[in-house]
Every structure is written in C-alpha cells, then in structure tokens.
Amino acid sequence: MSVDAATVRRIARLSRIALPEQDVPVMQAEINAILGFVEQLGEVNVEGVEPMTSVTPMALKMREDVVTDGEKAGKVTANAPQSEDHYFLVPKVVE
Amino acid sequence: MTDLTQLTLTEAREGLARKSFTAVELAEAHLSAIEAARPLNAYVLETPDQALAMARAADARLARGEAGRLEGIPIGVKDLFATEGVRTTASSRILGNFVPTYESTVTGQLWRDGAVMLGKLNNDEFAMGSSNETSAFGPVVNPFLPANWSAEKGKAALSGDKKGLLVPGGSSGGSSAAVAANLCLGATATDTGGSIRQPAAFTGTVGIKPTYGRCSRWGIVAFASSLDQAGPIAKTVRDCAALMTSMAGHDPKDSTSVDLPVPDFEAAIGRSVAGKTIGIPREYRVEGMPAEIEALWKKGADMLRAAGARIVDVSLPHTKYALPAYYIVAPAEASSNLARYDGVRYGLRVPGKDITELYEQTRAQGFGREVKRRIMIGTYVLSAGYYDAYYLRAQKIRTLIKKDFEDVYAAGVDAILTPATPSAAFGIAEMADADPVQMYLNDIFTVTVNMAGLPGLALPGGTDAAGLPLGLQLIGRPFDEETLFSLGAVIEDQAGRVTASRWW
Numbered sequence: 291m292s293v294d295a296a297t298v299r300r301i302a303r304l305s306r307i308a309l310p311e312q313d314v315p316v317m318q319a320e321i322n323a324i325l326g327f328v329e330q331l332g333e334v335n336v337e338g339v340e341p342m343t344s345v346t347p348m349a350l351k352m353r354e355d356v357v358t359d360g361e362k363a364g365k366v367t368a369n370a371p372q373s374e375d376h377y378f379l380v381p382k383v384v385e
Numbered sequence: 386m387t388d389l390t391q392l393t394l395t396e397a398r399e400g401l402a403r404k405s406f407t408a409v410e411l412a413e414a415h416l417s418a419i420e421a422a423r424p425l426n427a428y429v430l431e432t433p434d435q436a437l438a439m440a441r442a443a444d445a446r447l448a449r450g451e452a453g454r455l456e457g458i459p460i461g462v463k464d465l466f467a468t469e470g471v472r473t474t475a476s477s478r479i480l481g482n483f484v485p486t487y488e489s490t491v492t493g494q495l496w497r498d499g500a501v502m503l504g505k506l507n508n509d510e511f512a513m514g515s516s517n518e519t520s521a522f523g524p525v526v527n528p529f530l531p532a533n534w535s536a537e538k539g540k541a542a543l544s545g546d547k548k549g550l551l552v553p554g555g556s557s558g559g560s561s562a563a564v565a566a567n568l569c570l571g572a573t574a575t576d577t578g579g580s581i582r583q584p585a586a587f588t589g590t591v592g593i594k595p596t597y598g599r600c601s602r603w604g605i606v607a608f609a610s611s612l613d614q615a616g617p618i619a620k621t622v623r624d625c626a627a628l629m630t631s632m633a634g635h636d637p638k639d640s641t642s643v644d645l646p647v648p649d650f651e652a653a654i655g656r657s658v659a660g661k662t663i664g665i666p667r668e669y670r671v672e673g674m675p676a677e678i679e680a681l682w683k684k685g686a687d688m689l690r691a692a693g694a695r696i697v698d699v700s701l702p703h704t705k706y707a708l709p710a711y712y713i714v715a716p717a718e719a720s721s722n723l724a725r726y727d728g729v730r731y732g733l734r735v736p737g738k739d740i741t742e743l744y745e746q747t748r749a750q751g752f753g754r755e756v757k758r759r760i761m762i763g764t765y766v767l768s769a770g771y772y773d774a775y776y777l778r779a780q781k782i783r784t785l786i787k788k789d790f791e792d793v794y795a796a797g798v799d800a801i802l803t804p805a806t807p808s809a810a811f812g813i814a815e816m817a818d819a820d821p822v823q824m825y826l827n828d829i830f831t832v833t834v835n836m837a838g839l840p841g842l843a844l845p846g847g848t849d850a851a852g853l854p855l856g857l858q859l860i861g862r863p864f865d866e867e868t869l870f871s872l873g874a875v876i877e878d879q880a881g882r883v884t885a886s887r888w889w
Contacts, residue, residue, distance in 0.1 A: 323821060
C-alpha cells in the first residue's frame with residue numbers, strides 16, 4: 291500500500307502538524323518507503339492469533355477509590371506558556 | 386593522584402570506602418573532564434552546583450558510616466528522565482525550557498542510594514533514532530576515532546562540521562559517549578527498540594535493557610509505552626549490575642511495573658555458568674553480515690563454552706518480522722503519547738489565529754523531521770479503515786515473536802547469544818541521504834527483545850580491524866537478568882574492556 295499527496299496532507303491535519311506544500315513530496319516518499327518495508331507482514335499467517343495486549347502476563351492492580359493527589363494547581367501550571375490564576379490560556383474556542 | 390575519571394564505578398566505590406579520595410574530589414574530577422569534553426556534545430546541561438552539593442552530602446553520610454550502595458558515585462542522566470527543578474527536554478525544541486516539578490522514580494531511587502547527578506545527557510529527539518543525530522542539540526561524537534585518524538585530525542573535525550567522526554549510537558548516545566569518554570561513572574538510559582544496547586555496542590560500554598516492568602516508567606518522557614524500559618549504561622558488567630539494583634523495583638505510580646523483589650544483581654557476577662544452555666538463533670545470521678560480526682559471534686560462543694556452558698542452535702522463526710512490526714507499533718504509540726505536546730500546558734507555543742492553528746504551528750516548529758514522520762505514520766496506521774490491516778496485524782505478529790522465545794526457553798535454553806548490531810559505529814552524516822529504513826536496520830538484532838518484553842544485555846566482545854568496538858547481546862528469560870550478568874561477566878573476563886584514549 292502507498293499513500294498519495296492528498297493522504298499525506300490529511301494525515302498531517304489529523305496529526306495537527308502544519309506541513310508546508312513543498313514538504314509534502316519528501317514526506318510522501320519517506321512514508322511510502324516505510325509502508326513498503328512493513329508490507330512483508332502480509333506474508334505471515336495470523337489466523338487465530340490473539341493480538342498482544344500486555345507483554346508481561348499480569349493483572350493490573352486495583353487500588354482504593356480515594357483521592358491520592360491534588361491541591362497543587364501552582365505546580366501543574368508552572369510550565370504553562372500562558373496562564374492566569376492557575377488557568378491555562380488559549381485562543382478563544384467558542385464564539 | 387591518579388585520574389579519578391579513569392576508575393570504574395566499583396573501583397571508585399572502594400576508593401571512597403577506603404577514604405583514598407572524597408566524593409567531592411570525585412565529582413570535581415568529572416566536572417572538569419566534562420568541561421574539557423564539551424565539543425563531544427554528550428551533556429546538554431551540566432549541573433555542577435547540584436553535583437557538588439550532592440557530593441558534600443554523600444561525604445557526610447560516608448563519614449557517619451551511613452553510605453548507600455551508590456554513595457558519592459557521579460552519574461549522568463539521559464534528558465528523557467524528569468529531574469525536579471532541572472530542565473528536561475527529551476532533546477526536543479517542543480519541551481523548550483520545561484522544568485519538572487517532580488522527579489522520575491528511577492532517578493529518585495539513584496539519589497536515595499547516594500548517587501550524584503553531574504548533568505543531563507544528549508539523546509535522539511524523544512528517543513527516536515539510532516545515531517543521536519535527531520537531537521535538537523545536535524549530534525554527539527563517539528570518543529572512538531575512525532580508522533587511521535590521528536588525534537589532530539579528530540580535533541580539527543571536532544571544531545568543524547564533525548563529518549567523518551563517528552556516531553555514538555542512539556537514542557542513548559549522550560549516555561554511551563559520556564561513559565566511554567570517562568565523563569561519568571555510569572548513566573541512565575532508555576531502550577524502546579535498542580536505544581541502550583546499540584549505543585553500548587558502538588562505544589565499548591555495557592548496557593542492559595531489563596525485562597519490561599522491571600523499572601518504573603513514571604517520570605520518563607514516553608515514546609512507545611508498551612516497549613519503553615529504563616536501564617543503565619556503564620563501564621563494566623558489575624557496574625551495570627550495581628546501577629540496575631538501584632534503578633529497578635515496583636512503583637505504584639506505574640501500573641505496568643511488576644511487584645517482584647529486586648535481587649542484588651551484583652551477586653550474580655562470578656556465579657558459575659557451567660551447565661547453562663545458550664541458544665544461537667539461526668535467523669540472526671542475516672544476509673550480508675560482515676565477517677567480523679560473524680567471527681565475534683563465534684568467539685562469544687567459544688568463551689561461554691570455555692566456561693562450561695552448552696551451546697545449541699535454536700530457531701526464532703518470526704525474527705525478520707520484528708522490525709517491520711515494530712515500525713507500526715512504536716509509531717502508533719508515539720502518535721498518541723506525543724499528542725500531549727499541544728503548546729498549551731508546557732513547552733513551546735507558537736501563536737495561531739485559532740486553537741487548531743496554534744496546535745499545528747507549535748507542533749510543526751517544535752518537532753524535528755524524524756519525530757514528525759513517526760507521528761504521521763502512527764496516525765495513519767491507527768486511522769479508520771487501516772487499523773486492522775496494520776496495527777492489529779502487527780500486534781498479532783508480536784504475539785508470534787514472543788511465542789518464538791517462549792518455545793525456545795521451554796525447550797531448556799537459559800539465554801540466547803547474538804551480535805548486538807550489524808556493524809561497528811558509522812560516521813556522522815553518513816546516513817543523511819539514505820531512506821529511513823536503512824537507519825532502522827541498526828536495530829535488527831535488538832528490537833525483537835523489546836517486542837517480547839525480555840531482558841537484553843549488550844557488552845563489548847572485541848574490536849573490528851580498525852579497533853572499533855563490536856558488541857554482543859545476551860537475551861534472557863523474563864526477569865532473569867541475573868543469568869545475563871553471570872554470562873556477561875564470563876565474556877568480559879575473557880574479552881576484556883574496550884576503551885577509548887583521550888584525543889579531544
């Protein structure tokens with residue numbers, strides 16, 4: 291399988307990465323090189339094989355349903371590019 | 386006084402116990418070595434004040450007889466580990482001046498045991514790469530010179546464009562170069578597809594990727610969560626075992642960390658390997674494999690045989706599918722993990738006319754090429770209509786890869802011996818025009834181990850004709866790192882260390 295330029299633009303959009311038009315052909319060629327490489331997986335008979343969900347056979351631990359963390363808004367927003375009164379600031383999203 | 390940076394971690398620990406020198410002297414020796422080696426670009430941030438404060442505290446504990454297992458030992462930290470109050474970037478522009486307000490569990494355990502932080506180490510951006518060339522801070526230089534290069538030629542290239550000098554491997558290239566250049570006594574590293582073992586092989590150092598779940602991933606910048614594991618790079622097998630003992634352990638903050646007791650891994654050094662069964666997987670004898678690698682592999686088997694191990698041929702039939710399956714699973718996980726870099730909560734923000742443009746511009750300018758490409762591949766293979774054909778199929782193949790190993794271990798094999806890499810270190814910029822798959826082939830021998838969640842130890846087995854280090858890899862049963870340390874020590878005893886002499 292290979293991707294065309296329109297698909298590359300669509301993937302960039304889904305990835306939320308601005309991709310200038312002049313970069314589309316190179317990205318397309320690189321993605322197609324990788325898709326060509328993974329094509330050999332089609333040879334493998336996976337009939338009846340369970341997809342891996344956990345590499346180590348272990349049950350996830352349960353814990354008490356209680357609050358164990360919080361009350362540190364200052365720390366949470368300490369690295370924000372823009373914040374005010376412990377809120378993250380973003381451009382207006384609702385008109 | 387001898388140059389304290391030449392010591393191994395074990396020798397330094399003995400020297401501190403004998404009071405031959407202090408932790409402050411040890412830290413100072415390393416800080417000046419780091420300063421003199423800045424052109425190698427191994428450290429992206431030096432933390433001398435913190436190092437000296439930690440060393441003074443270590444000296445006080447040593448004087449009181451309260452020394453921890455790594456008391457006063459200066460180490461470097463890969464810039465993927467969050468360090469409280471100390472800038473952490475994953476070598477990406479998108480994290481900018483991110484200063485964590487918390488400490489990763491693994492580094493916290495090292496400080497608990499008395500280790501001293503010298504600074505943060507360079508790596509491929511978000512650990513995506515095999516040469517450390519994708520770092521936003523630029524490439525790291527391998528302390529081994531290319532064949533027939535004089536020190537003068539090396540220095541000239543170092544002050545120029547660095548072309549021709551060798552890469553230290555990646556993604557943990559700062560870690561491997563710093564250990565090999567005597568800029569720390571050990572380093573933290575991470576391994577998603579080979580990022581501890583391939584750099585160790587390229588620099589004559591020892592590195593272990595432990596079993597998935599052995600170390601907590603909490604506070605480590607995530608790349609592909611089902612594959613990522615932390616581990617050490619050090620000068621010797623024993624040094625590696627000492628660091629591993631501190632780094633491992635259950636952490637309630639990482640639900641995939643395993644609640645098993647942590648053995649004293651150092652106790653495995655010197656344990657007899659007589660009667661152990663070592664598998665040689667025929668599928669690792671790949672087409673076009675250099676004769677030197679083939680010879681190294683045979684030499685490794687001979688060394689284990691000389692120590693009383695039994696060498697048997699084994700088959701891991703799905704080996705060739707591990708790398709392509711990895712290049713679906715890892716980018717898929719990366720695309721969702723890296724969704725968090727949105728220009729809102731931390732790191733770089735590039736303004737836009739609306740929120741979508743803010744995201745798109747921030748991520749376009751913040752991520753490097755390799756990272757962008759992997760995010761896009763991951764987005765594609767997870768997108769509607771392609772999920773079954775790519776991601777689901779890759780996860781099924783992962784089950785088959787793991788089963789290959791389970792079958793071999795069930796037949797009585799204790800560990801598997803392979804080369805660590807298909808070649809010795811290559812030159813900086815040498816792969817610039819190759820398609821991405823050529824670079825990915827570096828991980829052909831290591832990536833199976835991540836896919837199956839197993840432990841893998843890389844250590845020097847010898848050198849090529851040019852004197853460059855070549856690495857062997859030992860793959861173990863789940864949670865049996867101890868056998869790897871025992872076997873590794875046997876090889877190290879016979880092959881010796883491979884060290885670089887200072888030319889920079």
